[in-house]
Amino acid sequence: MELNDLQAQRLAKLERLREAGHPGYPARTGRTHRVSEVLDNFDQLVEQGATLTLAGRILGGRRVMGKIAFAHMDDGSGSIQLWLSRGDAGEETFAHFRDDLDTFDIVEATGTLRLTQKGEKSLFVQSLKLLAKALNPPPEKWEGLKDVEERLRQRYLDLIVNDDRREIFRKRARIITVMRRFLDERDFVEVETPTLQPLYGGAAARPFTTFHNQLGQSLYMRIASELYLKRLIVGGFAGVYEIGKNFRNEGVDRSHNPEFTMMECYQAYADYEDIMRLVEDMLREIAQEVTGSTTVSYQGQQLDFGSSWARVPLAEAIAEKTGIDISRSTDLAALQAEIKAANLKVEFKTTWAKQVDELFSEYVQPALVQPTFVVDYPVELSPLAKRKDDQPTFTERFEAFVAGMEVGNAFSELNDPLDQEQRFLEQGRDYAAGDAEAHQMDSDYINALMYGMPPTGGLGIGIDRLAMVLTDQSTIREVILFPHMRQKE
RNA sequence: GGGCCGGUAGCUCAGCGGUAGAGCACCUGACUUUUAAUCAGAGGGUCGUGGGUUCGAUCCCCACCCGGCUCACCA
Numbered sequence: 001m002e003l004n005d006l007q008a009q010r011l012a013k014l015e016r017l018r019e020a021g022h023p024g025y026p027a028r029t030g031r032t033h034r035v036s037e038v039l040d041n042f043d044q045l046v047e048q049g050a051t052l053t054l055a056g057r058i059l060g061g062r063r064v065m066g067k068i069a070f071a072h073m074d075d076g077s078g079s080i081q082l083w084l085s086r087g088d089a090g091e092e093t094f095a096h097f098r099d100d101l102d103t104f105d106i107v108e109a110t111g112t113l114r115l116t117q118k119g120e121k122s123l124f125v126q127s128l129k130l131l132a133k134a135l136n137p138p139p140e141k142w143e144g145l146k147d148v149e150e151r152l153r154q155r156y157l158d159l160i161v162n163d164d165r166r167e168i169f170r171k172r173a174r175i176i177t178v179m180r181r182f183l184d185e186r187d188f189v190e191v192e193t194p195t196l197q198p199l200y201g202g203a204a205a206r207p208f209t210t211f212h213n214q215l216g217q218s219l220y221m222r223i224a225s226e227l228y229l230k231r232l233i234v235g236g237f238a239g240v241y242e243i244g245k246n247f248r249n250e251g252v253d254r255s256h257n258p259e260f261t262m263m264e265c266y267q268a269y270a271d272y273e274d275i276m277r278l279v280e281d282m283l284r285e286i287a288q289e290v291t292g293s294t295t296v297s298y299q300g301q302q303l304d305f306g307s308s309w310a311r312v313p314l315a316e317a318i319a320e321k322t323g324i325d326i327s328r329s330t331d332l333a334a335l336q337a338e339i340k341a342a343n344l345k346v347e348f349k350t351t352w353a354k355q356v357d358e359l360f361s362e363y364v365q366p367a368l369v370q371p372t373f374v375v376d377y378p379v380e381l382s383p384l385a386k387r388k389d390d391q392p393t394f395t396e397r398f399e400a401f402v403a404g405m406e407v408g409n410a411f412s413e414l415n416d417p418l419d420q421e422q423r424f425l426e427q428g429r430d431y432a433a434g435d436a437e438a439h440q441m442d443s444d445y446i447n448a449l450m451y452g453m454p455p456t457g458g459l460g461i462g463i464d465r466l467a468m469v470l471t472d473q474s475t476i477r478e479v480i481l482f483p484h485m486r487q488k489e
Numbered sequence: 490g491g492g493c494c495g496g497u498a499g500c501u502c503a504g505c506g507g508u509a510g511a512g513c514a515c516c517u518g519a520c521u522u523u524u525a526a527u528c529a530g531a532g533g534g535u536c537g538u539g540g541g542u543u544c545g546a547u548c549c550c551c552a553c554c555c556g557g558c559u560c561a562c563c564a
Binding site: 007010081118206251346437438 | 514
């Protein structure tokens with residue numbers, strides 16, 4: 001290993017300690033309290049005159065004066081000041097701190113609690129022991145680690161230096177905890193379904209492909225858990241959900257990562273309107289618990305999760321923004337003629353459904369800042385959703401939008417096996433025509449539906465994007481601990 | 490994939506044909522209540538990689554690698 005000067009200095013200190021008989025990286029600590037416990041019960045512990053042992057990382061710089069020294073220690077629960085006096089700690093301990101220990105070292109400190117003259121809660125140190133030497137030095141004291149590439153490649157360092165960053169991931173964990181509790185309370189059963197699948201389905205996306213050596217079989221990393229979860233509704237569960245990773249072999253940008261976390265849930269004997277109420281209730285509760293309010297500030301805008309969400313039919317939303325009525329321009333040529341007549345700046349697509357989606361993405365989606373359900377999607381875009389009784393070319397489907405981002409997708413699930421088979425066949429024709437994201441025929445899924453699936457409402461929520469909204473982050477990689485980065489040579 | 494911008498000390502950044510700089514950090518010395526401690530001094534560089542132009546390249550040119558922003562893609 002090649003070491004720079006700063007690393008070599010630190011290593012020399014470690015070797016000096018080892019020569020003097022210190023273990024270097026001892027296996028355990030004799031700590032008696034966590035920092036947060038000390039801070040919470042400070043007055044009481046001072047009154048008891050307790051001698052206690054804390055452990056943590058030296059942060060915030062060391063300030064060593066002739067016969068007195070200060071530093072801060074962070075153990076993940078909180079941060080407290082260490083205060084050494086040469087007279088009280090003794091020459092040996094003081095010299096150990098001054099000569100052997102560096103910022104970022106992980107140490108154990110034993111002493112009593114005192115307030116400094118400036119009123120800061122401090123551990124008045126009697127003895128110190130190194131628990132783990134940090135051979136790498138800290139980044140700049142005030143600017144910190146700013147380089148985005150280094151922050152993401154060395155996320156551990158990013159987290160050490162920036163407690164705000166740790167807070168984002170605490171909130172992300174809280175989102176999942178509250179979501180799980182919400183679903184458990186409503187008698188959904190948490191399940192696990194295959195991540196390696198012989199057929200991929202449940203979404204329109206290109207998969208990652210892998211191979212099982214012993215079986216000699218290609219497998220796909222799942223792009224959604226949908227079709228397995230619905231098999232479980234056939235199997236008799238009243239409600240199921242799964243929180244897990246999906247993998248989509250697509251581009252990376254501020255709202256897409258190749259692997260991302262999705263919650264999918266399915267409720268028997270419910271429809272998409274029931275699911276809308278479920279989403280409203282769930283996100284209201286999550287927003288309240290995670291941010292302390294049902295009004296969430298995102299990139300300077302106030303998002304209201306306290307009220308019921310606007311419900312806008314897709315066709316109406318497009319008509320409002322573009323003047324084009326997609327329920328009247330029902331084929332590609334007619335729709336594109338309308339687009340030309342209206343002089344709209346959108347790309348021309350190869351199918352009517354894709355053209356509708358293009359209009360929506362371009363003219364409607366960016367304006368959907370407040371939580372909104374866009375409802376009733378064309379059947380061509382929704383091969384797993386049930387048709388509307390009164391409008392069979394549209395489906396009982398909604399997508400949930402917040403801050404211009406799609407955070408959820410839901411429908412009254414298609415449970416007619418014959419219709420489902422036709423939809424798969426149509427998707428197969430699209431695939432043959434070059435649409436790499438079209439669904440594949442899944443005859444086992446059809447077989448499951450042939451045993452009868454109750455009317456069912458289903459939902460997918462993108463956890464990463466929800467975390468972006470609730471932690472006010474503009475890019476998905478700031479809510480993913482280790483986002484995808486290209487390998488360095 | 491396209492366009493624009495960037496990669497210089499551990500970190501944050503300046504320099505842009507002629508001896509490679511600052512701040513912080515680190516090291517040495519002084520200092521018994523610091524909070525960006527203070528004061529004095531010292532050390533630290535394959536200027537992303539590989540070619541080219543030039544008497545001379547961190548600087549100009551070409552290619553490549555890795556990023557950032559943005560557009561496209563992601564129904």
